[in-house]
Amino acid sequence: MKILFFLLYYLAITGDASPIPSLIADASSASSQMSDSTEKVCLWTYWSVYIINMIPDPIVVHPQSADDDLGNRRLTFGNHTDWNFCLHAFLKTLYYAHFYWKSKTAFFDVYTYHLGESYCKDGDEFFKQQRCYWIITQDGFYLTKNPNKFLIGATKLHIWS
Numbered sequence: 001m002k003i004l005f006f007l008l009y010y011l012a013i014t015g016d017a018s019p020i021p022s023l024i025a026d027a028s029s030a031s032s033q034m035s036d037s038t039e040k041v042c043l044w045t046y047w048s049v050y051i052i053n054m055i056p057d058p059i060v061v062h063p064q065s066a067d068d069d070l071g072n073r074r075l076t077f078g079n080h081t082d083w084n085f086c087l088h089a090f091l092k093t094l095y096y097a098h099f100y101w102k103s104k105t106a107f108f109d110v111y112t113y114h115l116g117e118s119y120c121k122d123g124d125e126f127f128k129q130q131r132c133y134w135i136i137t138q139d140g141f142y143l144t145k146n147p148n149k150f151l152i153g154a155t156k157l158h159i160w161s
Helices: 002-014 113-120 147-153
Strands: 046-053 059-064 073-075 080-086 095-101 104-111 130-137 140-144 155-158
Touching: 046 059, 046 073, 046 104, 059 080, 073 080, 104 113, 104 130, 104 155, 113 130, 113 140, 130 147, 140 147
Parallel strands: 046 130
Antiparallel strands: 046 080, 059 073, 059 095, 095 104, 130 140, 140 155
């Protein structure tokens, strides 16, 4: 009983079950190109963020959160990087990224609770995996929940500087 209480308390405070999945379930690796993705057991919503380069030139992306630096990722045309995480119990999850393309740069939040709910959430199922797709183009940064309907459903949120 004490262990169950500790696990629930830990999940409520951090929203991250990654240190303890072997105690409650088998976590299996999810493989994708340049991915740090692993399946996690989440008390709240399980999110995946994808950054897709649609610029003919390579770009460098450096995503991170306050406690998770994902490092520089070099993306050539048509390639992507992605990562997964559990939503924090108090909706405080934040990931941001630096983007570099030739002499241009950009820096902004790539995941917040507001961005996820407003642009990415697909349905109201509480434990359903949710996905945000950032499509990077020469004229800016588009966010969508469905990359296959990029021209219809994506919203331009940022530009290069």
